Amino acid sequence: MGEPVGMLKVIVVQGKRLVIRDFKSSDPYVIVKLGNQTAKTKVINSCLNPVWNEELSFSLMDPVGVLYLPLFELCQLKSSFDPRDLISFSSVIVKEVFDKDRFKADDKMGHAHLSLQPIVSAARLRQILGVSSGETTLRKVIPDPDNCLVRESCVSCINGEVVQDVWLRLCGVESGEIQLQIKLMDPPAAP
Template identity: 65%
Template sequence: MGDKSGLLKVTVVQGRRLVIRDFKSSDPYVVLKLGNQTSRTKVKNSCLNPVWNEEFDFSISDPVEVLNLQVFDKDRFKADDKMGNAHLSLQPLVASARLRKILGVTATEGTTLRKVIPDSDNCLAADSSIVWVNGEVVQDVWLRLCDVDSGDIELKIKLINLPSN
């Protein structure tokens, strides 16, 4: 299989307009999955617009996989309720970093390397830019949750090292 030499840092920043799954609110948490790696945020009690600001590390390899996330409402006495899911292809992020590296482009701080628009490869709520920041390739995204009436999750994704070819 692939060489797992790449490092991806994913920050779950916040959620907005999440659906109600309890009486008047929800107790949301996010589960991130990349291949066979899984991470989970803390539960935010009674909150439909939670702020997590939690960072998780994932190793990435070739072929580059899709980052999946699911949002759940924590319940005490029964199974946790689903609050939506989303996915994001990491291919544009990795391709931008590789192209910059191959071409030897010296990017200045804040240089936009690529723009990504909402399509079937992602659940973007709006256009997203892949930017060169502090020597890292960074993408800030708002993902629209699927299979629910409302809800978006904001992520900040940093590619620290590229996976080897």
């Protein structure tokens, strides 16, 4: 295990235009994994535009780990996607959405990925610049074939916190987007 980078807080805000996996709707939830850490949102029943507003926390170590987010009944990355392939890509967020089912296995609703490297490098830049108050844009990340961004995303320092707001397109399905807010908090000072 490497040096602590900080506490990573992933706020799963909402989903939009998610795919139908039940009769007329879906019961979506999101699972988030970072290394051997796992967290899950609550299930939102019968909703294709769910609002979770749930904060999930992870210890982030250097080298930056893989954040894996399965969202059942929502998304898929690529047909050849295998989470074990991410071990070599130590700075990738992957999210999957699932549909909760009572009598059968939960249905996958898609997936998305996002590099954690921009927020980690922006946090280092914040320390170098000594930014601690107000609001400062540290970095912009644009959509490209290597990420699932719907639109440009800014990494900002807001009153000492490094924050990135993102909309991710769910892959492997007809439609669906997920909004996340990612915060990287400084590690606690050593005694």
